[in-house]
Amino acid sequence: MPRFAIMLFAIALMAPQPGAAAGDPERGEDLYERRCFACHSLDANRVGPAHRGVFGRKAGAVPGYNYSPALKRSEIVWDEATLDKWLTNPQALIPGQRMGFRLGDAVERADIIAFLKRESAAGSSAQSLSSGRPRER
Amino acid sequence: MNDSAIIRPPAGFIAERRAFLSGVGKATLSASAVALIVGCESLAQGASNSASDAAILNAALGLEHEGITAYQLGAESGLLQKPVLDVAVMFKNHHEEHREILIGAIRKLGGTPVAPKSKDEYARALNAASLKSQTDVLRLAARLERAAANAYIGVMPSFGDRALAQVAARLVADETMHWTVLAQTLGDKLPVKALAFGA
Numbered sequence: 001m002p003r004f005a006i007m008l009f010a011i012a013l014m015a016p017q018p019g020a021a022a023g024d025p026e027r028g029e030d031l032y033e034r035r036c037f038a039c040h041s042l043d044a045n046r047v048g049p050a051h052r053g054v055f056g057r058k059a060g061a062v063p064g065y066n067y068s069p070a071l072k073r074s075e076i077v078w079d080e081a082t083l084d085k086w087l088t089n090p091q092a093l094i095p096g097q098r099m100g101f102r103l104g105d106a107v108e109r110a111d112i113i114a115f116l117k118r119e120s121a122a123g124s125s126a127q128s129l130s131s132g133r134p135r136e137r
Numbered sequence: 138m139n140d141s142a143i144i145r146p147p148a149g150f151i152a153e154r155r156a157f158l159s160g161v162g163k164a165t166l167s168a169s170a171v172a173l174i175v176g177c178e179s180l181a182q183g184a185s186n187s188a189s190d191a192a193i194l195n196a197a198l199g200l201e202h203e204g205i206t207a208y209q210l211g212a213e214s215g216l217l218q219k220p221v222l223d224v225a226v227m228f229k230n231h232h233e234e235h236r237e238i239l240i241g242a243i244r245k246l247g248g249t250p251v252a253p254k255s256k257d258e259y260a261r262a263l264n265a266a267s268l269k270s271q272t273d274v275l276r277l278a279a280r281l282e283r284a285a286a287n288a289y290i291g292v293m294p295s296f297g298d299r300a301l302a303q304v305a306a307r308l309v310a311d312e313t314m315h316w317t318v319l320a321q322t323l324g325d326k327l328p329v330k331a332l333a334f335g336a
Contacts, residue, residue, distance in 0.1 A: 035291065038200050038284035044262040047199040068192075091189065091295060100193030100292035105336070 023107075028115025031108055039101075042119055048099065054078050055120035059094070070096030083113045186297020191248030193292050194301070197308070198239040200285055202253035203263070204232045207281055210256070210265050211274040218271060221322065225278070228315050235308055242304065272323065279319035283334070286312035290335035309334070 032040075039047035049065035056079065060072040074094050076082050085093045087103040103109050208229035211217055217225055240250040253259075260266070268274050289309045293302045313334060320327065 033280070034283060035287050036284070037280055038288035039196065041262065044264075046203065046262050047196055089295075098192040098196060100189075100196060100295035101288060102291055102294050104294075108336070 023110030023112070023114025023117075025111070025114040025118040028111035028113070028118075031112050032115050035103065035108070036112070051116055051119070052122075053120050054083075055117045057120075068096060068098045070094050071098075080110075080113055080117075083116065084109050087112065187246045188248070189295070190297050190301055191243050191246040193295055194239050194243045194246070195248060195251045197289065197292070197305075198236060198243065199251050200288060201232050201236045201239060202251070203259055204281055204285065205229055205236065206253065206256055206259040207263055207265075207278065208232065210260055210263070211268070211278065214265075214268060214274060216268065216271050216274050221271060221275070224318065225274075228278070231311055231315070235311065238304065238308075242301070275319050275323050279316055279323060279325070282312050282316040282319060286316060286334050 036051075040049070040051055042052040043050050045062060045065045049062035049067070056077065059074045059076040059078060059082075060067040071094055074097075076094070078086075082093070084106075087101075087109045089102055090097055090099045103112070208225050212222060212225055212229065243250045254262075263277065268277065286309045289305045289312065293305050296302050296305070317327075
């Protein structure tokens, strides 16, 4: 029995960790609506900048949005890794930026990032309030 | 939508709505009220986290500015019927009180409160032209209230001054109360599972 338990433990250790899992854009869309919409939309600058096209974009590059100097100075390009760090703790990634929102759940971060990636790939569309939200990005 | 059964403003409130619609009688809190809510002793200027905390509060203020205008747009749209209209005005007043609390806290931290955008800018950003019915207005309000509650929950770990997390918690309670009323009026199901916010 102890050997069986050890095997189960070893299998559990080998299983993919939640943070490493590929995100689900469908879940991400729902999360974006609930967690990000207060400040963000895909196509409109609100409290935070518009998000469509964020994937692959340099930080601080949305026209018409008033970024913090710290974010404008950063040389960050948004991809899975940088967005994950940003959503985990934006102040740790770019000290002096203005977004205080943190998303502690790695699976939720992956899902939202997958949604943003999908919408970025979809390209620009007519201005809409279509879901989506976090802050300065 | 059984609004009359769920939405009922408190007695005496309706008389205040006319003043709101005419743009006078804006809700303001006295400096002492702000200090009482925010906890003036804890907000010492010069603390290393003051600038960061003020920036977070300014984002929250931007959110409240937008919420106030959203309710104003709804109230002026002619789409809201009594008693829903009166409650929408009451919720707008709550957000105006939030605004005053946040402005007081930001100033106490040495920051400059962010100014609201124009009504037209908010209307475009919120796609207000697409609102064609009372249900549309309430649906947008419910989305904003739920997301606002989640936003406040999401910024709590970032505050350097823990007293501000308590202020945020009190704001979350108001947003959640608003969402619950709106969701019930819309006939939406309540969350089956606990911890429905912040996740």
